[in-house]
Amino acid sequence: MCVIQGRPGRRGPAGPAGPAGATGATGDTGATGVTGATGAMGATGATGVTAATGPTGATGDPGATGPTGATGLTGATGVGLAGIVVFNPVVAPTYPVGQVVTFNGSTYIVNTAPPTGTPGTGQSSIYYRLLAGAGATGPTGATGDAGATGATGPLITANNGRFVNGTTFNVASGANVPLITNGALNGTSISHTPGSTDIVLAPNQTYYASFQVSSSSANGNVGFALALNGTLISGTDTSATGIAVTPTEVSSSASAVFDTGAAPNILTLFNSTTTSQNANGAIVNVIKLE
Numbered sequence: 001m002c003v004i005q006g007r008p009g010r011r012g013p014a015g016p017a018g019p020a021g022a023t024g025a026t027g028d029t030g031a032t033g034v035t036g037a038t039g040a041m042g043a044t045g046a047t048g049v050t051a052a053t054g055p056t057g058a059t060g061d062p063g064a065t066g067p068t069g070a071t072g073l074t075g076a077t078g079v080g081l082a083g084i085v086v087f088n089p090v091v092a093p094t095y096p097v098g099q100v101v102t103f104n105g106s107t108y109i110v111n112t113a114p115p116t117g118t119p120g121t122g123q124s125s126i127y128y129r130l131l132a133g134a135g136a137t138g139p140t141g142a143t144g145d146a147g148a149t150g151a152t153g154p155l156i157t158a159n160n161g162r163f164v165n166g167t168t169f170n171v172a173s174g175a176n177v178p179l180i181t182n183g184a185l186n187g188t189s190i191s192h193t194p195g196s197t198d199i200v201l202a203p204n205q206t207y208y209a210s211f212q213v214s215s216s217s218a219n220g221n222v223g224f225a226l227a228l229n230g231t232l233i234s235g236t237d238t239s240a241t242g243i244a245v246t247p248t249e250v251s252s253s254a255s256a257v258f259d260t261g262a263a264p265n266i267l268t269l270f271n272s273t274t275t276s277q278n279a280n281g282a283i284v285n286v287i288k289l290e
Contacts, residue, residue, distance in 0.1 A: 101128070103120060154290065156289065159188065162182070162284075163286075165179050175271050179284060201260050203263045206257065211226060211255075211269050216280075217273070229265065230268075236256050238252040
């Protein structure tokens with residue numbers, strides 16, 4: 001008999017889950033195995049291509065202006081090289097700081113005012129600082145050629161005379177001495193006749209005259225002087241009295257510079273004592289000064 005089976009029916013809905021079973025016991029962890037060897041390093045890879053530089057970014061806006069800083073201190077006004085002065089110890093106490101001075105070839109500037117001392121000496125470096133020292137003295141240059149000889153100037157003593165009495169003679173008090181010989185006579189501003197007592201001089205000129213006489217007297221009074229037109233020339237009187245031993249010969253001498261006036265001008269040598277004298281020679285020298 002043939003039995004025909006029909007199609008299976010649809011699956012029915014799942015039934016509810018059953019309760020969880022109990023957890024099984026934990027097994028023992030096995031032993032850790034040996035670490036394996038490190039593998040060889042792999043080859044370095046090729047360098048990648050550098051990327052192109054990117055475009056520059058736009059400039060940013062300017063920042064705000066910062067606050068103005070405080071004003072600095074004003075420096076002292078310097079004297080500067082234009083105000084260089086030669087060091088003057090009288091004015092030095094007034095020098096300001098910065099004053100430049102020169103001294104003995106060196107240049108200094110004032111450090112501290114008022115300065116004291118002399119630049120380059122002692123403790124002056126406190127007040128004066130050296131800017132430039134004097135250079136060493138250079139070698140002496142060669143002697144230059146001699147210049148041409150100048151014209152001969154006038155002889156300022158061209159007018160002169162020397163008048164002598166070489167004898168032994170007696171001269172009264174106040175009397176003039178005769179001059180026997182003209183030992184020398186040059187120029188036109190002096191004249192004398194041999195044997196005369198008078199030496200004639202030019203008017204309004206300046207002369208130098210001197211004399212020397214050796215004499216003695218019975219009472220020890222000796223001395224002579226020069227006179228111009230009979231008036232004693234100041235400073236030429238050599239009279240002395242009371243010579244200890246008489247008669248003793250004494251040498252009298254004097255000189256003077258004097259001016260003549262309008263003509264005539266007569267120069268004489270005379271006995272300036274109050275007694276007569278015995279003279280042993282007399283000399284008068286006269287020179288006109290230009």
